[in-house]
Amino acid sequence: MADDAERARRAIDAVWRIESPRLIAGLARMTRDVGRAEDLAQDALVAALERWPRDGVPDNPGAWLMATAKRRAIDQFRRAANLERKQEELAFDVGLAMALQGDIVAASVEDEIGDGLLALIFTCCHPVLGPQARIALTLRMLGGLRTDEIARAFLTSEATVQQRVVRAKRTLAESGVGFAIPEGDELAPRLASVLEVVYLIFNEGYAATAGDDWLRPDLCFDALRLARILASLEPREPEVHGLLSLLELQASRLRARTAAGGAPILLLDQDRARWDRLLVTRGLASLDTALGLPAPAGPYTLQAAIAACHARARTAAETDWVKIAALYEALARIAPSPVLEVNRAVAVGFAFGPLSGLRVIDAVIAADVLKDYHLVLSVRGDLLCKLGRYPEAHADFTRAAGMTRNARERELMLERAAAARWGGGGASPS
């Protein structure tokens, strides 16, 4: 029956999504090789696809997959042992076989599963890999996504992703990074790499929410899932909760940030009734957790704190701009960037008046770093309008219009330029 087969396939998909990270992590603990672990897990999946539609899904599908993968590993070992082998390889495989045949009950202890998953995340996000490879491996091994799903989400071909994964596995094996949770001085940079990967995945989805393909916005939820997993596995790291908070709060606005036609709606113009309350609540709770841990707030936590100021304001007018300006200043101290200064200028303008904002934005212009960034001039134009300096505002908007390649944005800039010429301002905060 085609229907039954389809139903079984979907059930296997679901089991795979739940079990594969733990399965791969468990196998990697034994083989110390993530690539090999994933191959074994995939083999077990193929076996499931053959057997389950016929025999039904077993009572404990995770254990079934694990037993099948291990049997397969032992077979491989036996076959390999018959060939002439280097002494050390043999020794390794003997150890592997013993681990596989030995008492594996230990591996089912909750803490060890958690440790295995955490080691898997750190390995998939290892800095020996490029960002694209890290993203592909993480989505595949921890997100349970298939290669074709990753390809569609990143608007690339399946072959490209496949190749990326194969190369990444080889790199991991050849560079001998092992399979472990980093400790001591190594932890901070490795954790930063993990958080970056999760954030990149989220942004890929966030930038694409107007797209036709649901797989792209769905990336936001894949990233959120990863961040939630990470927060449960590494609860003592404030930036993990900071990132989770930031993602929950940004995701809470997903359905409010585009108009029916797909045009973006700026934060201050959004209908706040459409913000997702459950995600807001979760985001604020994660921020509390991050701030409650004994460490100075890192960049993700500070960004989350800014997002929280918006989330707490019942209307745009109620926004606590003084606090936001202070948070931007704190952020600029630990992670300075010109784009950040532009945002800070907006916040300072709202908090302390347009003249103060203008001082910040003029410092950005004087530093001569964001010359081709139309937003600098657009923000400046807004501030000038509020000061009643319309001819200067008109000039800034006109120059901004000339800088952007986006037709919609150019139109908007020209509209504002025209409004400024007539002294109307017409400035909506960005």
Add this chain to the structure above:
Amino acid sequence: MRFMMFIKVEPGDENFEPTEADVAPMMRYNEELTQAGVLLALDGLQPPSKGATITFGADGKADVVDGPFAEAKEVVGGYWIIQTKSKEEAVEWATRVPAEPGTKIELRQIFEMSDFPAELQDAAGELSATPPEQTSDL
């Protein structure tokens, strides 16, 4: 997609106080949901004796009856809200609830804004002008 899982149990002893051993499997299950990144919210519910039923009659008037409800065959004991990729994944999680014989899990998909046509979305946005609840103050 999001799902709500209701756990329904047979009405039992109102003063039942679970021991640590009773709740351990459930805590392990909740931990598993958390570790898989699918759990959004969960709550246990107090017995019906502490609640009430409000029935709207033919005239639209509300009739309030305090619990417990002798005729009830099953009682909602709690709920989870989970986020999964598919209904099958949600079903798979539901089958893993450590439950006593006779327990029922009702799995319901939550409406997302995108499930509605655009016009209705706009109307809904205007209707629910209430702002997000404030749950924490910093």
